[in-house]
Amino acid sequence: MHEHNPASLRIGFIGSGRVAKALAWGLSGSGHSVVAAASRSLGSAQQLAQRIAGCSATADAQDVVDGADLVFITVPDDAIAAVASNLVWREGAAVVHCSAATEVAALAPAARAGAWTGGFHPLQLFADPEVALAGLPGCTIAIEAEGGLLRRLERLAAALGCRNMHLPPGCRARYHVAAHCAGGFVIALLKQAVDLWASFGVGREDTIRALLPLLRGTTASVERSGLAQGLAGTYSRGDIGTVEKHLAELAHAGPDALHLYCELALLSIPLGLERGGYDEKRADAMRALLRQALQA
Ligand SMILES: NC(=O)c1ccc[n+]([C@@H]2O[C@H](COP(=O)([O-])OP(=O)(O)OC[C@H]3O[C@@H](n4cnc5c(N)ncnc54)[C@H](OP(=O)(O)O)[C@@H]3O)[C@@H](O)[C@H]2O)c1
Numbered sequence: 001m002h003e004h005n006p007a008s009l010r011i012g013f014i015g016s017g018r019v020a021k022a023l024a025w026g027l028s029g030s031g032h033s034v035v036a037a038a039s040r041s042l043g044s045a046q047q048l049a050q051r052i053a054g055c056s057a058t059a060d061a062q063d064v065v066d067g068a069d070l071v072f073i074t075v076p077d078d079a080i081a082a083v084a085s086n087l088v089w090r091e092g093a094a095v096v097h098c099s100a101a102t103e104v105a106a107l108a109p110a111a112r113a114g115a116w117t118g119g120f121h122p123l124q125l126f127a128d129p130e131v132a133l134a135g136l137p138g139c140t141i142a143i144e145a146e147g148g149l150l151r152r153l154e155r156l157a158a159a160l161g162c163r164n165m166h167l168p169p170g171c172r173a174r175y176h177v178a179a180h181c182a183g184g185f186v187i188a189l190l191k192q193a194v195d196l197w198a199s200f201g202v203g204r205e206d207t208i209r210a211l212l213p214l215l216r217g218t219t220a221s222v223e224r225s226g227l228a229q230g231l232a233g234t235y236s237r238g239d240i241g242t243v244e245k246h247l248a249e250l251a252h253a254g255p256d257a258l259h260l261y262c263e264l265a266l267l268s269i270p271l272g273l274e275r276g277g278y279d280e281k282r283a284d285a286m287r288a289l290l291r292q293a294l295q296a
Contacts, residue, residue, distance in 0.1 A: 006159065009152070012036040012068030014061045014083060015075030016044040019098050019122065021129035023072060023160070026136055028052040030159040036064045040075075062087055070152070071095040072120070073107070081106040089113035094149050096120040100176040104144050104169065118145030119167065120153050122160075123179060137161030142175060144168070186215070192260065196253065228274035235268035235286075238278030243286055247293045262290045 011032055013020040016039035025048075028034045034052050038061040039045040045057035058064065065071055065087050075083050077099045084107045089095065091114030095107055100121045107117040121142040126132040141157040143150060144167040157164040167175055190211060197207045221230040234242045243265070250258040269283050 006031045006155075007033050009033065009070055010035045010068045011070050011072070012038075012064035013045075013048060013072045013074055014038050014064050014087075015040075015073060015079075016048040016057075017074060018126040018129050018132065020072065020074035021048050022126055022132040022136065023074070023098070023122070024048050024055070025051055025129070026133050026160045027156060028055070032156070032159065036067045038064045065089060065093070065095075069093060073097045077102050085109040089115040091115065094118070094152070096145070096149075096153065098122065100142070100179060101173050103172055116145070116147070116149040118149050118153060119143065119172070120145075120156070121167075122162065125183065139163070140165055142167045144172070190215070192257065196257070199253070228271045231268065231271045231275055231277075235265060235272045236275055236277045238272060238282045238286065240282065240285055240289070243289055247289060251293070251296070258293060262294045265290050 009032065011024075011027060011034045013024050013034070013036070016024075016037045020037065020039075024034045024037065028051075034055050036056050036058060037045040037048040038058050039048075042057060042059045045059075049055040049057040056063075056067075061083065071093070073080055073083055073095060074097070080097045080099060080102055084095065087110075089110040093110075094116040095110045096118040097104070097107060098120055099106075102119075104117050104119050107115075111117045119142070122136065122139055123142060124132060124135055124139045138161065140163045141153075141160070143153045143157065143164050145153050150166075154164050190208065193211055194204050194207045198204070202210075218230075218232075221232065224230065234246070246261065247258070250261055266287065269286055272278060273280070273283050
């Protein structure tokens, strides 16, 4: 892990799905040597390799380990430990996985053989490798590694146009839960909005079309002004009358919708206070209404 010339580090991928393709193409495009790819099916490895000069597709993952200095294990989370334990690792080589929640200890067989092990998690959605590749610049990559591997992975993140953050050992699941708050759970909240509007006849597509500009405005507001100053709406102002109307309405929508609303509202109040939108007395009055609704 001492090379500083990007091209002198031989990189390989085991598992040639969405993340592997985006990373391999991005790294190759930034002057790195992606030399080998394997996958469960040779066809996937070939798809990855065909866009990279000098990259060979192989049916045998051991070829990747033997031919690369740094191996990315980019298989589904549940397969990482099994893949790592079925291969023969050598001292001084390096291997990382790209899973958010899987501990680096899943790579213990490689570490026992004297290889460097780490985590390299790009904090982005990879539904399509082309789209993901275009969206990588500006993203954060969470890196868990030590010594020379840490510095090497930081340089790889920078080469992809990404920021990096360091993850201490043992906190990956917490890190991953937080990522859901800005990712998949936002979609779950949009589904909640779809259900509410469906009750007075608005279709899913129309609801999404109407709410997406609001979602974009919200993220832009946070980007510009931060969490508290970026907050808008009822809980930025402390409109108690509106809170009462919301709660009365949700009492008919079922306990799940009411519960979700109250929990999110209670999380919003400290931000409204920080923003200076109201005082503690008004915050307490709103909290009392919400807690009462939660207990009803
Ligand atoms: N998708 C995301 O948004 C995202 C974001 C950040 C991190 N990640 C992480 O990145 C990793 C890969 O995820 P992904 O979304 O790229 O998954 P994916 O698109 O499903 O790709 C996984 C690849 O691994 C291959 N594979 C499965 N089992 C294998 C095995 N035992 N040996 C060798 N290859 C095997 C698959 O098989 P075939 O050969 O049949 O194609 C496929 O090409 C995961 O750890 C995931 O948590 C994903």
